Amino acid sequence: MSGRIRILLSTEGTYPYHQGGVSTWCETLVQKMDMVDFVVYAITANPFITQKFGLPAHADMINVPLWGTEEPKEHLEIPFSEIYLPKKNTTEPHIRDVFLPLFVELIHEILTEVKSPKKFGKLLVSLYDYFQEYDYKVSFKSELTWETYKALILELASHKENRLSEPDIYGLVQTLGWVYRFLNIVNTPVPDVHVTHSTAAAFCGIPCIISKIKFGTPFMLTEHGVYLREQYLALSKQPYSSFMNTFLIRFIQSLATANYAYADQVSPVCSYNTRWETRFGVPENRIRVIYNGIDPNVFVEAPPAANEVVTVVMVARIDPLKDVLTFLQAAAQVKQKFPDIRFVVYGSVSVPAYYEQCLELHAELGLGDSFVFAGHTSNMSAAYSSGDIIALTSISEAFPYSVIEAMMTGKPCVATDVGGVTEALGDTGIVVTPRRADEVAEAILTLAGNPELRTALGKEARERALNFFTLNKMIDLHLKSYVRLAVRAEERVPVVRRREESLSQQKLLFDQGMALMACGLYSEAAQHLRDALQAKPNSPISPMILTELSNAYNHLGDYDQAFVELEKADALIRLLEIA
Numbered sequence: 196m197s198g199r200i201r202i203l204l205s206t207e208g209t210y211p212y213h214q215g216g217v218s219t220w221c222e223t224l225v226q227k228m229d230m231v232d233f234v235v236y237a238i239t240a241n242p243f244i245t246q247k248f249g250l251p252a253h254a255d256m257i258n259v260p261l262w263g264t265e266e267p268k269e270h271l272e273i274p275f276s277e278i279y280l281p282k283k284n285t286t287e288p289h290i291r292d293v294f295l296p297l298f299v300e301l302i303h304e305i306l307t308e309v310k311s312p313k314k315f316g317k318l319l320v321s322l323y324d325y326f327q328e329y330d331y332k333v334s335f336k337s338e339l340t341w342e343t344y345k346a347l348i349l350e351l352a353s354h355k356e357n358r359l360s361e362p363d364i365y366g367l368v369q370t371l372g373w374v375y376r377f378l379n380i381v382n383t384p385v386p387d388v389h390v391t392h393s394t395a396a397a398f399c400g401i402p403c404i405i406s407k408i409k410f411g412t413p414f415m416l417t418e419h420g421v422y423l424r425e426q427y428l429a430l431s432k433q434p435y436s437s438f439m440n441t442f443l444i445r446f447i448q449s450l451a452t453a454n455y456a457y458a459d460q461v462s463p464v465c466s467y468n469t470r471w472e473t474r475f476g477v478p479e480n481r482i483r484v485i486y487n488g489i490d491p492n493v494f495v496e497a498p499p500a501a502n503e504v505v506t507v508v509m510v511a512r513i514d515p516l517k518d519v520l521t522f523l524q525a526a527a528q529v530k531q532k533f534p535d536i537r538f539v540v541y542g543s544v545s546v547p548a549y550y551e552q553c554l555e556l557h558a559e560l561g562l563g564d565s566f567v568f569a570g571h572t573s574n575m576s577a578a579y580s581s582g583d584i585i586a587l588t589s590i591s592e593a594f595p596y597s598v599i600e601a602m603m604t605g606k607p608c609v610a611t612d613v614g615g616v617t618e619a620l621g622d623t624g625i626v627v628t629p630r631r632a633d634e635v636a637e638a639i640l641t642l643a644g645n646p647e648l649r650t651a652l653g654k655e656a657r658e659r660a661l662n663f664f665t666l667n668k669m670i671d672l673h674l675k676s677y678v679r680l681a682v683r684a685e686e687r688v689p690v691v692r693r694r695e696e697s698l699s700q701q702k703l704l705f706d707q708g709m710a711l712m713a714c715g716l717y718s719e720a721a722q723h724l725r726d727a728l729q730a731k732p733n734s735p736i737s738p739m740i741l742t743e744l745s746n747a748y749n750h751l752g753d754y755d756q757a758f759v760e761l762e763k764a765d766a767l768i769r770l771l772e773i774a
Contacts, residue, residue, distance in 0.1 A: 199253075200681050203391040203406070205236040207399035211248035211256070212239055216596050217394055217419050218248065220464075220487060225254050227670050231677065234386050238399050242270060259383050261376045267331040268382065281330040287339065294334045295343055297321050302347055302374075305446045306359065312456035315449045319401060320408045323381045331382040335375045344371050352438070360437040370442045377446075381405065389681040390415060395422045396454035397447075407457045413680035416458035417485070420593040420614075421471040423451040451475065459680055465594040465615025480712055483676065483749050486619075487594050488669025489660075494603035496657055497580035499650070504535040505643045507609075508582030510575060510597045511589070512542040513550045513568070518611075520556055522588045524632035527560040529639050536565070536643055541578045543571040579604040583649060584642050589613055590629045598624075599664045602656035607649045609638040619664070623656035675761045679742055701730040705740055712747060721747040738764045 204210075210221035225233050233254040241263030250256060258270055268278055297318060304315045325334075334340065345367055352359040362370070380401045391403035392415045406412040426447045430440055455461065455477045462485045463469055469482050500506060507526075511517040519540065526538045544550045550568075557566060572578045579585060585601035585608045592614035599619050601608050608624035610616045617626050625641065627634035642649050708723030724744040728737060741764035748757040 199230065199232050200390065200677050201232045201234065201388045202677060203234045203236055203386060203388040203402065203412075205238070205391065205393045205399040205402055207238045207395055207397050208240065209394065211235060211237060211246050211250060212244045214247055216487075216593075219596065220419070221394065222248050223488070223666060224670070224673060226251055227666065228674060229253055231674070234388060236386075236399070236402055238380065257383065257386070259380055261379055267379050271383065278330075281326075281328060282333055284328065285330040285333040287337070289329055290334055290337050290339050294325060294329065295339065297325065298340065299343065299347060302344065303351075305374075305449050306351055306357065306442065308358070308445070310449055310452045312449070312452040315453045316404045316408055316457055319381055319453075320405055322378065323385075323405050323409070326382045327384075331379065335371075341371070359441060362438040363436070366436050366438045366442075370439060373443065373446070385409070388412060390677050392417065392677075393454065393458075395419070396451040396458075397422045398450060400450065400454035400458075404453055404457045407459075413459045414457055415460045415462065415676060415680060416454055418461065418463045418468050418472065418593075420591075421468055423447060423475070424471060460676055462676065465618050467615045467618060468593065479715060479750075480746065483672075483746065485669060485672045485676070486664050487596060487599060488664055488666040489596065489600055489603055490666045491603055491661060494576050494579070494600050496603075496605040497576075500581060500583050502537070502581075502583060504537050505533070505583045506537045506539060506581065507584045507586050507639055507643075508578060509538075509540045509586045509588070510542060510572075510578050510600075511540065511587065513540070513544040513553060514546050515549050516589055516591050517542075518588045518590045518630065519549075519553050521630055521632045521635060522586060523553060523556050523560060523562065523566065525588070525635035525639065526562060526566050528632060528636035529643070530562070530565060533640055533643050536639075538562075538566040539569050539582070540567070541569050541572045541575075575600060576604060579606055582606060583646075584609060584639060586635070586639065587611060587616070588629070588635055589616075592616055594619060599660055602660040603664070605653040605657040607642055607652035607656065609635060609642065611635075620656070621659055623652055623659050672757075675745075675757075679745075679761060679764070701727045701734055701740075702736070704730060705736065705743075708740075708747075709743065712743065717747045717750040721751070733767070738767050741767065 204221065204225065206221060209215060210218040225235065229251065231253070235250065235254055235256045236259065237256060238259045238261065240261060242258065242260040243263060260270055264270065266278065301318050301322070304311065304318060348362060348367060351357050352361045377398055380398060383402070385402045385406045388406070390413045391406050393400040393403045394417055396416060396418060400416065403414045407414045426444065430444055433440070435443070452475060455472065455475050459481065461472055461477050461482050463472060463482070464485065464487050466484050469484065472482060473479065509522060511519070513519055522540070529536055579601050585606045587595065587597055587608065587610040589595070589611055590613060594615035598608055598610055598616055602619070602623065608620060610620060610624060610626060611629040612626045613629055620626060625638040627638050704723050704727035708720045708727060711720035711723060721744060724740055724747060727740050731737070741760045745757045745760035745764070748760060
């Protein structure tokens with residue numbers, strides 16, 4: 196590998212068109228990693244949305260709208276002939292003999308309860324190859340395709356073991372429409388890059404899967420939340436029929452499991468997420484947690500707030516997942532015992548009906564001016580600094596920026612035990628049970644009446660944030676991951692020299708270390724790998740040993756040493772190339 200690393204960063208409904216935690220994370224990677232060339236592969240609902248983030252000179256973009264286009268290839272800058280000729284070539288015999296067999300296999304794989312992720316991935320590649328030559332719209336809109344789909348679904352629904360409700364005509368049309376819209380991704384050429392990086396185990400992983408199978412491109416997968424779990428929650432609120440719900444969740448299951456199967460590195464933003472990933476079959480040796488990071492120069496340590504009364508701040512959108520209703524109830528309980536206190540919520544309204552519920556409860560509890568909805572703020576650091584205590588009452592989170600931002604400003608937190616919150620806070624805040632207003636109130640009272648405890652926890656929180664959750668650490672870990680995947684140290688060891696080392700003491704120690712790694716005994720594995728390096732420091736397999744030693748340190752939480760070992764691997768690879 197020579198020159199700059201080129202990364203495909205694949206997003207879905209987020210960067211660079213929408214704001215939010217995932218978009219903030221993407222913006223940080225793209226803007227700060229100016230030593231890397233990015234191709235942002237942005238999957239969007241339609242082509243008419245406004246871009247919220249500008250891209251730097253070292254980043255290009257491919258925009259893939261799923262709705263809002265008449266021609267599936269409208270988003271591609273290609274000559275008319277490349278649209279016209281595939282349409283002309285797509286005849287009924289081609290659809291019947293080439294497309295439909297793939298299409299039928301795909302629907303079977305979507306609807307089966309026992310997933311075969313490798314098969315699903317290969318089907319995506321076969322369809323990708325097909326649409327390089329034939330037309331997407333003509334193939335899907337063919338009468339042959341509709342009749343085949345209708346007969347197939349009715350046949351599958353007729354067998355009780357498939358656990359499919361019989362669909363109505365609307366359900367048939369809608370579900371085929373979903374396949375047509377979502378799979379427009381396979382109708383889009385995948386660029387040539389060193390590494391692909393998907394921001395979720397979702398539809399945005401499709402180009403990464405295709406590139407992995409077709410070109411051998413290493414695939415990195417980041418999970419902020421657990422996509423499959425989030426979709427289960429979201430679908431429970433949709434007014435879909437039983438058949439449509441089943442179809443969509445099984446479609447998403449196929450995608451998620453394929454992402455997990457093909458990703459070379461799965462990097463959740465907190466260890467909490469790993470319990471889901473291992474449940475879906477991701478081996479521990481492919482999981483590397485990379486925490487979100489923030490800039491300590493932006494979220495500076497705040498002086499004690501100059502408030503006349505103790506002020507509790509929440510920075511969160513007005514949304515049922517943030518459970519502002521519990522925060523209101525807790526505030527009312529606190530005021531009964533500690534009247535001189537004020538509550539402020541900074542955040543935009545994402546669910547108006549829920550906001551109305553909050554206002555009704557606010558009035559019912561008689562909180563008046565002691566509890567204020569301050570709306571959206573663009574100065575997050577100032578919002579945290581204005582409080583004496585920061586609160587978060589969410590019922591679901593991944594690894595929330597609001598907690599680590601508060602920690603970085605040196606503020607004590609009261610937060611619910613969801614997602615990676617406990618991981619973030621450690622012993623520097625108070626963790627409470629979700630939906631328990633009494634526990635939230637008790638924790639706030641503990642801090643409100645003890646300014647010395649607030650100060651001590653705030654200082655410990657900032658120290659913890661500086662140790663684990665800085666922007667530089669996050670960027671370094673991603674850069675090391677990109678380099679490690681792009682370099683592929685394992686594949687660069689000459690075969691003959693590798694054979695010569697196969698019976699050596701180094702190889703024996705290395706094998707023992709890898710066996711211990713597979714058992715989750717990372718401390719013992721690290722010792723064997725260090726011994727292997729001492730046996731022959733400059734051997735052809737030493738870069739691979741250093742890479743795995745870094746992996747062991749990563750699992751042990753010694754991230755600084757993990758960086759050091761990867762840097763050694765990088766340097767040794769260059770030395771071996773010169774030799």
